[in-house]
Amino acid sequence: MKPDMGKIVEAANYIGARIGEVPKFSVILGSGLGTFAEKLKDRVEVDFSEIPHFPKSTVVGHKGRLVSGTLNDTPVLVLQGRFHYYEGYSMEQVVFPLRCLLYLKVPNLIVTNAAGSVDPDYRPGDLMLIKDHIKLHGDSPLRGANYEAFGPRFNDMSDPYTREIRDLARQCGKELDIPLKEGVYFYMTGPSYETASEIKAINILGANAVGMSTVPEVIVASHAGMKVMGLSCITNMGTGIIDQKVGHEEVIQAGAAAEESFIKVLQRIIDRWSAL
Template identity: 75%
Template sequence: MPEMKQVVEAAEYIGSKIQEIPRFCVVLGSGLGALADHLKDRREIEFKDIPYFPESTVVGHKGSLVIGRLNDIPVIALQGRFHYYEGYSMDEVVFPLRCMLYLKVPNLIVTNAAGSVDVNYRPGDLMIIRDHIKLHGDSPLRGPNFDNFGPRFNDMSDPYSKDIRELAKECGEELGISLKEGVYYYMPGPSYETASEIKAINILGGHAVGMSTVPEVIVAAHGGMKVMGLSCITNMGTGILDQVVGHEEVIKAGDEVKEKFIALLERIISRWNR
């Protein structure tokens, strides 16, 4: 697993490029990277230039860290993320989040493209994540604990802060954006789920399914960050409709929803901790 000295070196490299500690880290999922282009006074660092950072290999994940201001609020955005299915360890998947914790960034907005496992959640919907389910055995907290970030056994009773979820709903109403709220089910990928798996996920209480987000949220909660999660529903899960699921439609759906996605996040960030 990455050692603390590697986290420190990477975080201090990032810190040398910023003038003030960002109030928010925003992780932008598949097809949702356009928000970073709206930042003012933006500076971009490619992941490959940051010590010990992995390389993003997935289409729709640009692979850069963008520093700037959104409504005059300092923000750091990850245009792309790392996934377990790419062959990275859980520690590598969450390495950027540990850098954010070292820099003492207090808030995390994590976004993703997700498939619906519920007929009431349709492509084009934005879903506030209320909670998640992770039955996949590996964990980013497995192994020696990073004691300076959080306790060995951390609380997960409210990983997606309730007050921020309520704020997101208010912002959606103000903008005329209809938001869903539901449970995100984590699967390690890269295969899409079978029809039987989709049925099982729905029975277990999931509303949407994806291959990211949960490892990052676990580490953020461990380190005391306040978290909001937002899923863009890009497709119906296997077996719900007579369709073949592919990555191309995920990217296309993200592009179609980007205007309301950006407007919503801008409003939430402007009112968070106001």
């Protein structure tokens, strides 16, 4: 069942009143990647708990707040944390913040995440530009009555991670001498990490990295016609690729270790993208 559109409007109006100018970019930050928000000037910070109808973030490494400000005079809104299906939330609750931004007419979305490698050529510390995703999980944030105000009943998914922006991002990485791999992200609902057999199967299906977020948000953004860029920070090798156990603390630490490169390339991409 879809939530009342009135809840989206109420939450969006609250956000709009707090942040003022509608940002040109929205950025959703994944586990261990939250300090990017500190680069914004003239920050306005709003805890998720203050926003009407927002769920509560329960994951370590997600600060659970919205930060608005400017990056080189470009208005940017950052979500320091997100909501996940594995937390017990419905798909509607997972994407509720994004629908509020859509109501405010934010045109561009950058999604980031911490992801595990299912490909021996992708190592911890690598940054992966997402070129496509695979979602075999049956539930969808578009299931149920369609929000006609946001997009069509049956939406195209031929270019969910906008090709033009991927081209721009690769160029930014070259300019900064920060290698950006480009690969496919596989969505798993979690919270268990994958078995060795699942990791092998995911790679055979064509993915390079796996994670527990991002795809629901991208589906909703694509439905509404947003331009989208996705960036994964590879934080660990999938089970079975190397003889090592995987834990959330290690994921957070690996994300933090890669943050300097992550922030540099993200800043450059937003600068170039804002000029388009």
